[in-house]
């Protein structure tokens with residue numbers, strides 16, 4: 600069968616890989632240039648050896664299915680063990696471990712988190728810079744050769760047998776709204792609309808000739824501006840530079856979006872908070888870049904690994920991190936479970 604997947608994040612690519620390995624033809628449509636979705640890496644404009652994981656900074660999880668995948672990536676040199684503990688700032692002092700957070704194996708990607716998406720894309724045909732705007736159901740009343748048509752922003756359309764929507768719930772909702780057979784989705788569209796995401800500003804910073812930091816990651820609680828600092832220089836060799844990705848806390852980002860605070864002011868407030876935390880040197884950066892994630896992680900979720908609707912012979916499935924959770928682990932399992940379920944189901948045709 601020919602399966603069209605919307606979104607080249609870890610959920611879509613994982614499902615795509617499993618289906619392609621079972622002999623299906625898989626096309627993944629990705630609106631952006633990069634692969635991996637929120638497992639995303641930005642390259643420094645100034646320094647060749649600096650890159651910033653400005654989406655999820657690392658990958659971890661205990662589920663056996665994910666552990667097996669992380670082991671595979673570690674074996675290929677795509678992941679390496681980063682740390683088992685982060686430093687912790689309680690609002691006053693920095694401690695070398697979090698009192699209530701159990702040790703966990705956290706893996707980073709020396710080449711950047713986007714190398715996970717690049718690896719997974721080997722099994723499928725990915726069309727980058729290709730935004731899907733909706734899909735149309737023709738069913739067995741064949742005016743077309745296949746039951747579904749995926750409509751692209753560039754006015755082209757691609758016929759497929761089955762569709763997987765692997766985008767954040769907010770975008771999934773928009774795609775369903777633009778589908779000609781909305782009734783098919785009647786039972787779930789309201790639930791999709793209730794999934795909300797936390798926004799997050801991430802600030803990328805580099806310092807020439809700065810002293811090395813003694814932490815890999817620093818979790819901040821009780822800080823009105825900052826949530827987490829990732830020491831990117833502890834993931835890869837950045838020469839004499841120190842590079843950091845600083846994540847704002849959700850309330851700060853939400854309020855600043857609501858108040859339409861200009862980017863340079865957001866940046867300046869985050870720098871002031873960072874100086875308060877690490878010292879005045881933190882204000883003397885040589886490169887700074889700010890990114891706003893409107894949908895960083897879901898705040899609520901569905902209770903199933905995936906949702907399937909549509910005709911049995913021409914199904915549509917929804918997957919992603921809003922299935923059963925809010926993390927990379929949930930996104931991976933969602934794609935993994937749907938992939939295996941469809942391998943079994945579609946082979947019975």
Ligand SMILES: Cc1cc2nc3c(=O)[nH]c(=O)nc-3n(C[C@H](O)[C@H](O)[C@H](O)COP(=O)(O)OP(=O)(O)OC[C@H]3O[C@@H](n4cnc5c(N)ncnc54)[C@H](O)[C@@H]3O)c2cc1C
Nearest residue numbers: 606608609610630636637654655731895919920926927930
């Ligand atoms: C700043 C930040 C920090 C995070 N920290 C952590 C963390 O510490 N731990 C953790 O587990 N998780 C973390 N996450 C969340 C984690 O990255 C996500 O849960 C996971 O990557 C989601 O994968 P996904 O496949 O569900 O969706 P995505 O990665 O969002 O993939 C969806 C893809 O669909 C594409 N797309 C959307 N609409 C269309 C369209 N119309 N046409 C074509 N393509 C489309 C998007 O461009 C994207 O590439 C973080 C995320 C962010 C942003």
